Amino acid sequence: MIGGGQLARMMVPPAIHLGLDISVLAETEGMSAARAADMVGDYRDAETVYAFADTVDVVTFDHEHVPHEILNELERRGKAVHPRPHALQYAQDKILMREKLAELGVPIPAWAAVAGEDELQQFIDANGGRAVVKTARGGYDGKGVRVIAQADEVRDWFTALAEDGRGGFLLAEELVDFTRELAQLVARRPSGETRAWPLVETIQQDGVCAEVLAPAPVSNPETAAEAARIGAIVAEGVDATGVLAVEMFETRDGRVLVNELAMRPHNSGHFSIEGSITSQFEQHLRAVTDLPLGDPAMAAPFAVMVNVLGGPAEGPMPVRYPAVLAAHPAAKIHSYGKLPRPGRKVGHVTVVGASLDEARAEARAAADGFA
Amino acid sequence: MIGGGQLARMMVPPAIHLGLDISVLAETEGMSAARAADMVGDYRDAETVYAFADTVDVVTFDHEHVPHEILNELERRGKAVHPRPHALQYAQDKILMREKLAELGVPIPAWAAVAGEDELQQFIDANGGRAVVKTARGGYDGKGVRVIAQADEVRDWFTALAEDGRGGFLLAEELVDFTRELAQLVARRPSGETRAWPLVETIQQDGVCAEVLAPAPVSNPETAAEAARIGAIVAEGVDATGVLAVEMFETRDGRVLVNELAMRPHNSGHFSIEGSITSQFEQHLRAVTDLPLGDPAMAAPFAVMVNVLGGPAEGPMPVRYPAVLAAHPAAKIHSYGKLPRPGRKVGHVTVVGASLDEARAEARAAADGFA
Numbered sequence: 001m002i003g004g005g006q007l008a009r010m011m012v013p014p015a016i017h018l019g020l021d022i023s024v025l026a027e028t029e030g031m032s033a034a035r036a037a038d039m040v041g042d043y044r045d046a047e048t049v050y051a052f053a054d055t056v057d058v059v060t061f062d063h064e065h066v067p068h069e070i071l072n073e074l075e076r077r078g079k080a081v082h083p084r085p086h087a088l089q090y091a092q093d094k095i096l097m098r099e100k101l102a103e104l105g106v107p108i109p110a111w112a113a114v115a116g117e118d119e120l121q122q123f124i125d126a127n128g129g130r131a132v133v134k135t136a137r138g139g140y141d142g143k144g145v146r147v148i149a150q151a152d153e154v155r156d157w158f159t160a161l162a163e164d165g166r167g168g169f170l171l172a173e174e175l176v177d178f179t180r181e182l183a184q185l186v187a188r189r190p191s192g193e194t195r196a197w198p199l200v201e202t203i204q205q206d207g208v209c210a211e212v213l214a215p216a217p218v219s220n221p222e223t224a225a226e227a228a229r230i231g232a233i234v235a236e237g238v239d240a241t242g243v244l245a246v247e248m249f250e251t252r253d254g255r256v257l258v259n260e261l262a263m264r265p266h267n268s269g270h271f272s273i274e275g276s277i278t279s280q281f282e283q284h285l286r287a288v289t290d291l292p293l294g295d296p297a298m299a300a301p302f303a304v305m306v307n308v309l310g311g312p313a314e315g316p317m318p319v320r321y322p323a324v325l326a327a328h329p330a331a332k333i334h335s336y337g338k339l340p341r342p343g344r345k346v347g348h349v350t351v352v353g354a355s356l357d358e359a360r361a362e363a364r365a366a367a368d369g370f371a
Numbered sequence: 372m373i374g375g376g377q378l379a380r381m382m383v384p385p386a387i388h389l390g391l392d393i394s395v396l397a398e399t400e401g402m403s404a405a406r407a408a409d410m411v412g413d414y415r416d417a418e419t420v421y422a423f424a425d426t427v428d429v430v431t432f433d434h435e436h437v438p439h440e441i442l443n444e445l446e447r448r449g450k451a452v453h454p455r456p457h458a459l460q461y462a463q464d465k466i467l468m469r470e471k472l473a474e475l476g477v478p479i480p481a482w483a484a485v486a487g488e489d490e491l492q493q494f495i496d497a498n499g500g501r502a503v504v505k506t507a508r509g510g511y512d513g514k515g516v517r518v519i520a521q522a523d524e525v526r527d528w529f530t531a532l533a534e535d536g537r538g539g540f541l542l543a544e545e546l547v548d549f550t551r552e553l554a555q556l557v558a559r560r561p562s563g564e565t566r567a568w569p570l571v572e573t574i575q576q577d578g579v580c581a582e583v584l585a586p587a588p589v590s591n592p593e594t595a596a597e598a599a600r601i602g603a604i605v606a607e608g609v610d611a612t613g614v615l616a617v618e619m620f621e622t623r624d625g626r627v628l629v630n631e632l633a634m635r636p637h638n639s640g641h642f643s644i645e646g647s648i649t650s651q652f653e654q655h656l657r658a659v660t661d662l663p664l665g666d667p668a669m670a671a672p673f674a675v676m677v678n679v680l681g682g683p684a685e686g687p688m689p690v691r692y693p694a695v696l697a698a699h700p701a702a703k704i705h706s707y708g709k710l711p712r713p714g715r716k717v718g719h720v721t722v723v724g725a726s727l728d729e730a731r732a733e734a735r736a737a738a739d740g741f742a
Contacts, residue, residue: 013384016406017644019689019706019718035387035406273388274670277701277723292697299645299671299723318390326663330648335390347390352648352670 001025001033002043002052003062006336006345007265007281008033010273014282020289024062025052032336033062046070053079060242060288061264064091065138082190082241082288083263090238091263094171095136101258104237106230108258109249110174116158117151123172124151132173133157145207147175176257178249182216182223183268184231186244187283190290195283196231197276197296199224202247202268205309208343211364212305213356214271215298219250226256234261243284245269267307267345272296274332274350275303300352304359306367308347311340317347317370324369331366346370372396372404373414373423374433377707377716378636378652379404381644385653391660395433396423403707404433417441424450431613431659432635435462436509453561453612453659454634461609462634465542466507472629475608477601479629480620481545487529488522494543495522503544504528516578518546547628549620553587553594554639555602557615558654561661566654567602568647568667570595573618573639576680579714582735583676584727585642586669590621597627605632614655616640638678638716643667645703645721646674671723675730677738679718682711688718688741695740702737717741 001008004026012035015022025048026037038055041048043066050073053059058080059071071085083091090097095113102108110127113136114120124131133154135144146154154170161168181204185197198215216224231246238244238261245266247259269280278286278294286293312320317335324333328349335347347370351363372379375397383406386393396419397408409426412419414437421444424430429451430442442456454462461468466484473479481498484507485491495502504525506515517525525541532539552575556568569586587595602617609615609632616637618630640651649657649665657664683691688706695704699720706718718741722734 009387012387012406016380016383017703017705018692019687019708035383277703286696291692293700294696295701297701316390321389321662325657325665329664330666330668332388332648334388337390 001036001060001062002049002066003027004031004033004037004040005062006032006338008036008062009336010265010270010334011281011285012036014279014285018282018285020285022285023052023056025049032338034337044070046073050074050077053077058082058288060284061088064088064263068092080288083244084239084241087239087241088263091261093136094134094260095169097261098171098173100238101234104233106233106237106258107255109176112172113169114172115168117155120151120154120170120172124149127174130175132175134171134173135161136169136171143207176249176259177252178257179219179252180250181259182227182248182250182256183212183266184227184246184248185266185269185272185280185296186231186235186240186246187242187280187287187293187296188235188240188244189287189293190241192236193293194232194235195278195293195296196228197269197272197280198298199227200268200271206343208307208309208345209267210307210309211360212268212271213360214275214303214305217356220254223250223254223256230256230258234258238263242287243269243280267348270334270348271303271305271350273334274352275299275305301354302356302359303350303352304356304363305348305350306360306363307345308335308349308367308370309345310342310371311338311344311346312370313340316340320370324366327369328362328366331362333366372407372431372433373420373437374398375402375404375408375411376433377403377709379407379433380707381636381641381705382652382656383407385650385656389653389656391656393656394423394427396420403709405708415441417444421445421448424448429453429659431655432459435459435634439463451659454615455610455612458610458612459634462632464507465505465631466540468632469542469544471609472605475604477604477608477629478626480547483543484540485543486539488526491522491525491541491543495520498545501546503546505542505544506532507540507542514578547620547630548623549628550590550623551621552630553598553619553621553627554583554637555598555617555619556637556640556643556651556667557602557606557611557617558613558651558658558664558667559606559611559615560658560664561612563607564664565603565606566649566664566667567599568640568643568651569669570598571639571642577714579678579680579716580638581678581680582731583639583642584731585646585674585676588727591625594621594625594627601627601629605629613658614640614651638719641705641719642674642676642721644705645723646670646676672725673727673730674721674723675727675734676719676721677731677734678716679706679720679738679741680716681713681742682709682715682717683741684711687711691741695737698740699733699737702733704737 201216572587
C-alpha cells in the first residue's frame with residue numbers, strides 16, 4: 001500500500017485476520033500506518049515506488065496522488081496495480097471524471113472545463129449566478145473547492161495553473177440545490193465481481209465529512225435503487241478495482257447526482273468496520289488481490305460514524321480514554337495515532353444498534369469527549 | 372506482550388484501532404504475531420524479559436509459561452505486570468488452582484494432589500474406579516491429561532517429576548459425568564471493574580476446542596446465572612487482571628463445576644471479535660492498561676466459532692481462499708500465519724447471525740474448506 005495514513009492503518013487489522021501480508025510505503029516515519037511501514041520514502045519519486053513495488057505482489061493506495069506515469073510504468077513492467085492507472089485517473093483528475101461520467105450517462109450536475117475568467121463567468125451567468133469551482137487535481141476535504149459568484153474569485157487558481165503547466169483548466173459545476181449527501185460504496189475485483197454496501201448518508205461540515213448514517217434513512221424508496229444502479233455503472237464504466245466511493249447529492253426534486261469519486265476505502269465507509277459483515281478495508285484487500293468478495297450486508301440494523309476533528313488540546317486521543325471509555329462503553333473508538341490540530345481528522349467513533357437516533361446520539365457524545 | 376502466538380497476533384488489530392502501542396516479545400522469527408514482534412528472545416531468560424519490559428509500560432502475556440520468579444522480580448522493580456504473578460500462578464499450576472478454588476468455595480470436581488501410585492490408586496478406588504490425572508504444569512490442549520483406571524498408567528509422569536525436581540505431585544480429579552462444557556469469560560481491571568461476556572458452550576474433540584456457541588444454548592435457566600456468579604468469585608478471588616477464562620462442566624444433575632482457568636484471551640472467546648461489542652482482545656488491552664472496560668454484549672443474536680485444526684495439506688490457509696471465500700461470503704476467516712500440521716490450530720472461522728443452527732452449519736462448512 002502506497003501511503004501511510006489512516007486508510008493504510010485501518011487496512012492492517014483485516015490483513016492480520018485474513019493472514020495476508022501487508023506492507024506500506026509511508027511518506028515519513030511515525031505515520032498512522034507506522035506498524036506496517038516497511039519502507040519510508042517519497043511516492044512521487046519513481047525509483048522509490050519501483051523499489052517498493054518489487055517487494056510486493058500487488059500495489060494499492062492510501063491516496064490518489066501517485067503520479068500517473070509511475071503507475072503506468074509499473075504496469076508495463078508487469079506489476080499488478082489496483083486500482084489500475086487507467087481507472088485511477090478519474091479519481092486523480094476531476095475534469096476527466098466529469099467527462100467520463102457524462103460519457104457513461106449517469107446523472108451529474110451541469111459542468112464545464114473552463115480555461116479562463118470569461119468562460120467561467122459565462123458558466124456562472126448560465127447557472128443562476130453562482131458556481132462551484134474546483135481545481136482538477138489535488139483537492140480534498142473542501143480544499144481546492146470554492147463557491148463563487150464572480151469569476152475573479154478564482155483568479156489566483158488560473159494564475160497558478162498557467163504557471164505550473166498543468167493545463168490551465170478549472171472545473172465549474174452547477175451549485176446543486178441538494179437536500180442531503182449520500183455515498184454508494186462498491187467493491188469490484190479484476191475478474192469483474194462487484195459487491196455494494198447499503199447506501200449511506202454523509203453529513204458534511206465546512207466541506208469535511210462529519211457523520212455517516214448507515215444505512216441512509218429512507219426518503220424516496222427509489223433513491224437506494226438509483227444509487228446502486230449508478231454505483232454499478234460507474235464501477236464497471238471506469239474499470240474500478242478495489243473499493244470505489246461514489247459521493248452523491250440527493251436533490252430537492254428527488255434526483256441523485258454524482259458529486260465525487262474516490263478509488264480507495266473512504267471516510268463514508270468507516271462505519272463498516274463494525275457495521276458490516278465485511279468492512280471496506282477487508283473488501284479492498286480481497287478485491288485488489290482478486291479474491292472472492294465478502295458479504296457487505298449490515299451486521300447491525302444501524303451504524304453511525306462520527307469523525308473526531310481536531311482532537312483534544314492536551315494530546316492524542318488516548319489522553320481522554322479514562323473519561324470517554326467510562327462514559328461510553330459501547331462506542332468503538334478509533335484513534336489514528338495523530339497529533340491533534342484544528343480541523344484535522346485524528347480518529348472516529350462508531351456506534352451500532354437497533355435505533356438510529358440512539359446510535360447517533362451516543363456516537364456524537366463519545367466523539368464530543370475528544371473535543 | 373510476552374509470546375508471539377495467535378493470541379498476541381489477534382491483540383494487534385484492537386491495539387491499532389484504539390491507538391495503543393503494542394509490542395511483542397516473540398519466541399522466534401516469523402511467528403503469528405511477527406507484525407508486532409519488536410523483539411525476539413527466550414521468555415525463560417530473565418535478562419531477555421527484563422530488557423523487553425524496559426521498553427513498555429505494562430507487561431502482559433500470550434501464554435502462562437513465563438517463570439514466576441522472573442515476573443515477581445519485574446514487579447519488585449516497579450513494572451506493571453497483568454495478570455499479576457500472584458494471580459497468574461493459579462493458571463500456571465493446576466494444584467495451586469484447585470487449592471484456591473476450594474478455598475473460594477466454588478463448585479469443583481473431587482480432587483487430590485497425589486505424590487505416588489498408592490495415593491493415586493486410593494483416589495481412583497474412592498471415585499468409581501477411574502480418574503483424570505493431570506500434570507500440575509505445562510499441559511494444554513489435552514496434553515498433560517490422561518483418563519486412567521490404574522495408577523501405573525502415569526508411572527512415567529511420577530518418574531519424570533521426581534527427576535526434574537518439580538515437587539512430585541500430580542493432580543487427580545473425579546471423572547465428571549458432564550453433559551457439556553461451558554466457558555465464562557470475565558475481564559477485570561486493576562481498579563476492580565469487572566465485565567463478563569455471555570456464557571458460551573465449548574465443544575471439544577480429543578481434548579482440543581473445536582467449536583464455540585455464543586451465547587450457550589439455554590438448558591437450565593439458572594446455569595448462566597450460576598456461571599456468572601462463579602466467574603465473578605474467581606476473578607475477584609484470584610485477583611485476576613485482564614481476561615480470565617473459567618472453563619466449566621455442566622453435569623447431568625444440573626451442577627456447574629470449574630474445570631480449568633486461563634488468564635489471558637482464550638479460544639473460547641475468539642467468537643467475540645465479530646460476535647461482541649467489545650472483543651476479548653480489546654477488553655484485555657483495556658484491562659491491563661487499567662482503562663474503563665467496554666460493553667461485552669453480543670453484537671448479533673448468535674456467533675459460532677469453529678477452529679481450523681491441521682489446515683490444508685498443500686500450504687497455509689490462504690491457498691484455499693479462492694474456493695472458500697467464494698462459497699462462504701459471510702464467514703469471517705482468521706488465519707494465524709502458521710504452517711499446517713496435523714491437529715495444529717492454524718486459524719478459525721466465525722459466523723454471526725439470527726439463527727444458531729444456520730451460523731453453526733455455515734461456520735463448519737467454511738472451516739471444512741480448509742481440511
